[in-house]
Amino acid sequence: GAVVSQHPSWVICKSGTSVKIECRSLDFQATTMFWYRQFPKQSLMLMATSNEGSKATYEQGVEKDKFLINHASLTLSTLTVTSAHPEDSSFYICSASFGGGSYNSPLHFGNGTRLTVT
């Protein structure tokens, strides 16, 4: 069964509005979660690393003021796309490591959120 739950699965919003995406680890604690974005026919690109109780670490080129990440508990991280624009339309996927974050632990992914900004 799923070990990472993501909500919503899809959302359509108007340009200028904000959208919040939730990512929950099920039955395990995730001190670190990762947010990825995937545009059509492209690979997953890491946006940011979400750390419980501290600030997220953003990848180069990702605006931290536009993509707000909050990781307030060991089982929940949220990504808020603020003032969304059509170019933000993408597939957003969160992930967490089940194996305590060791290097050999694969990541498990949420089911993704397909965001369409009109």
Added chain:
Amino acid sequence: RKEVEQDPGPFNVPEGATVAFNCTYSNSASQSFFWYRQDCRKEPKLLMSVYSSGNEDGRFTAQLNRASQYISLLIRDSKLSDSATYLCVVRGMDTGRRALTFGSGTRLQVQP
């Protein structure tokens, strides 16, 4: 140069065929390697980890060559349900990051 490079395909093969995918990675400090499978418009799902000695899981065999920084996936007796995009994934250690770096994927289409 991309950190993880894959032939995008598509690979169109008949049912029952054997097909091999290759992947190269640029960061010699990479420590962990995986193959993920992604179906259209879905999240990636772990197919298998890749170990230095090579490993097999049913019809799937993965190999790692650290000297050449090369990873492979072999699928035997292809099924229609194997049609998907296969993602080569590595995790580095030099930056302390535990995130994964994905290749752009190789698309497989198994035909009846």
